[in-house]
Amino acid sequence: MELLVKNVQKSYAKVTAIKNLTFKVKQGEIFALLGPNGAGKSSLVRMLTGFTSPDSGNISLTIDGQTHASIPSYTLGYLPEDRGLYPEKTVKKNLTYFAQLNGVDKATALEQAKYWLERFDLLDRLDAQLKTLSKGNQQKVQLITAVIHQPKWVILDEPFSGLDPINQEKVVTFLSELKAKGMTVILSAHQMSMVEKLADRMLLMNLGETVLYGNLEDIQKQVGSTTQLKAKFEGEISREQLELQFNNTEYILAEEKTVSLNLTAQQSINDALSKLTSLGTLVELHSIKMDLHQLYLNAIAKHGALKNE
Amino acid sequence: MNKMTRKQQVWLVTSWEFMHFFKWKQEIISKLILISIALVVMLWQQIKDDQLTLYKVAVPANTTQFKDSGQFKFSLSNKSFEVLKLELAEEGRWDAVLSETPATNSIKKITIYSKDKQSWLNDLTLTLNQQSTLQYASSLGLAQEQLTLLNQSASFENKYLDDNIKSENSPGRTTAITMLVILSVGIFTSFGQLFVSITGEKQQRVTEQLYACMSPQTWIDGKIFGQMLHSFKAMITMMITGLLAYAFTTIVVSNKMLNLSIIDWSLLPWLLPFAIVGVYLCTAFMAAIAAAIDDPNHSAKTSIMLLPLLPMLLALITMDSPSGWALSFLSYFPLTAFAAMPVKMSVIDVPLWQPLLSLLLTAILCFWVRTSAGNLFKMGMSMYGKEPSLKDMVMWMLHKN
Numbered sequence: 001m002e003l004l005v006k007n008v009q010k011s012y013a014k015v016t017a018i019k020n021l022t023f024k025v026k027q028g029e030i031f032a033l034l035g036p037n038g039a040g041k042s043s044l045v046r047m048l049t050g051f052t053s054p055d056s057g058n059i060s061l062t063i064d065g066q067t068h069a070s071i072p073s074y075t076l077g078y079l080p081e082d083r084g085l086y087p088e089k090t091v092k093k094n095l096t097y098f099a100q101l102n103g104v105d106k107a108t109a110l111e112q113a114k115y116w117l118e119r120f121d122l123l124d125r126l127d128a129q130l131k132t133l134s135k136g137n138q139q140k141v142q143l144i145t146a147v148i149h150q151p152k153w154v155i156l157d158e159p160f161s162g163l164d165p166i167n168q169e170k171v172v173t174f175l176s177e178l179k180a181k182g183m184t185v186i187l188s189a190h191q192m193s194m195v196e197k198l199a200d201r202m203l204l205m206n207l208g209e210t211v212l213y214g215n216l217e218d219i220q221k222q223v224g225s226t227t228q229l230k231a232k233f234e235g236e237i238s239r240e241q242l243e244l245q246f247n248n249t250e251y252i253l254a255e256e257k258t259v260s261l262n263l264t265a266q267q268s269i270n271d272a273l274s275k276l277t278s279l280g281t282l283v284e285l286h287s288i289k290m291d292l293h294q295l296y297l298n299a300i301a302k303h304g305a306l307k308n309e
Numbered sequence: 310m311n312k313m314t315r316k317q318q319v320w321l322v323t324s325w326e327f328m329h330f331f332k333w334k335q336e337i338i339s340k341l342i343l344i345s346i347a348l349v350v351m352l353w354q355q356i357k358d359d360q361l362t363l364y365k366v367a368v369p370a371n372t373t374q375f376k377d378s379g380q381f382k383f384s385l386s387n388k389s390f391e392v393l394k395l396e397l398a399e400e401g402r403w404d405a406v407l408s409e410t411p412a413t414n415s416i417k418k419i420t421i422y423s424k425d426k427q428s429w430l431n432d433l434t435l436t437l438n439q440q441s442t443l444q445y446a447s448s449l450g451l452a453q454e455q456l457t458l459l460n461q462s463a464s465f466e467n468k469y470l471d472d473n474i475k476s477e478n479s480p481g482r483t484t485a486i487t488m489l490v491i492l493s494v495g496i497f498t499s500f501g502q503l504f505v506s507i508t509g510e511k512q513q514r515v516t517e518q519l520y521a522c523m524s525p526q527t528w529i530d531g532k533i534f535g536q537m538l539h540s541f542k543a544m545i546t547m548m549i550t551g552l553l554a555y556a557f558t559t560i561v562v563s564n565k566m567l568n569l570s571i572i573d574w575s576l577l578p579w580l581l582p583f584a585i586v587g588v589y590l591c592t593a594f595m596a597a598i599a600a601a602i603d604d605p606n607h608s609a610k611t612s613i614m615l616l617p618l619l620p621m622l623l624a625l626i627t628m629d630s631p632s633g634w635a636l637s638f639l640s641y642f643p644l645t646a647f648a649a650m651p652v653k654m655s656v657i658d659v660p661l662w663q664p665l666l667s668l669l670l671t672a673i674l675c676f677w678v679r680t681s682a683g684n685l686f687k688m689g690m691s692m693y694g695k696e697p698s699l700k701d702m703v704m705w706m707l708h709k710n
Contacts, residue, residue: 078517
């Protein structure tokens, strides 16, 4: 059971939100959708949930021999970007109502509500009005709403936003538990460190297009650079000197004294170091293994630059 | 997790919607007030029945004599007026004492003395007046029939060549007007609440979460049914309150027997289906409007909300010309039929096919408005907070997405 997205295109008025997007989500994995604001993640999520349909291309998910053009509501758990429940109602009423709407009987719904509230240290707020909870706790209740009916497919749009680091870690544990329960999680987020910990595979989007796609290793290969060397010189360095030594390497020259080099897996640090020392006297040198955050920034910058050319 | 059927989801949303606006405390208080009024009416009736033979009226010897009548017993007394007045004030032996002033300009003046103001004094005055008139007619040598003729020399009645028009005395007119008033209460109850409910949920951003569980049509259907239940609750409460108010004014204030012949019982079975389609149509219409409103504080579309008042007003205005083209047209026109046809039926006898056709046309419109509301909501979701133009709305209602 895989979710297949093939050559999907979507426009709103004169804006093309999604351009020829192709990827697949495997059952039981945590799949991350990454990209800056306006990259088209929410448009994509809305098509996956069936709120909107692609203008061209197709989305397909086969369940029990039946092919669906989006994730069917009876197997979907969803945390929308636009959060909201019934603030006047109690936590219990909110959770049991949504569970019942998804086909869970009241007793099981209550049992599940208590289970997940306990996991988030919120069990004592079961009978409290939702509006009396802090914003972060309301967010946790909304997360529980998305999974209380134990769906097979879960889409979480920005599950970490509005949470402090401690609660972000709780959400990481929560998502790992969902995976352990056999749920497939599609996650849209900006917190790269969290995504790096969790995601089996990911899709990095920019301006509605695929920039990077695959697992972390695949992405590192696609980016090419895995290590960044940051060197600070005593004197000024000219762009011509740099170009002469590093014509095959990505670099950034800041304030005429600081150089950042993105090294590929094939390039040795020693080789780069000898070239750097030939340019002048080094006063500082840092070697950084590029994390997802760095890969993301580099890839988006590169994609943006290509688009502007 | 079981796959939830559409019917189950609609019922769940219906009950959620109903209970969302159902306040137990408020309901208990209002129903207790109604029960209290009903008890007062019943007790008053009982007290009144018990008191029927208690009114004893003392008539001094020098005063015109009256015959016992109904609840009044007139007793001739040889005691002076002053003594009788004392007995009235201190001993409670009498309920009233009469005193007659010598006639001036041939009109005698009878004064009724009582301890305090009582509602039965009006009836006593009426009885005394009737007996005085008869006594005077007798003194003139007039018979009872002559006196009746003198009071009313001719009677007038309207007759129409169109045999279908009911008589002026038919209770249908009162029933129809009452129905329109009650229907207005029901419609505006659901109208207001549904507007608050839909725009409220949109503002609380709960709609996208709901949309993930069910189709927009299921959600809209549940909302319409939930608010319809509120409408009927309001209409039933209004009916009971109206009946109690009528009973109160009749029994307690006017001291009369309750007269339920003001209700046209033959019209009642027709009023229910027309009330159902009428409330459904207006509630679905409201759902369609609210589904297209993103921010109720800054929307120009809220002015459309007064539209459901029109069918009721038009039906009332055209009521006096039941055979005219206006009421005939309105009674079939699906937007007004739910109000106009019962009004027409109250003043004119119509063949069976007419209300049935009227109901059918309204039901078809109801179905279209309800699916349009679902479509409007679905399309509104893709507007990302922008409000659709009237042109967009018309296109969506025509299902040209």
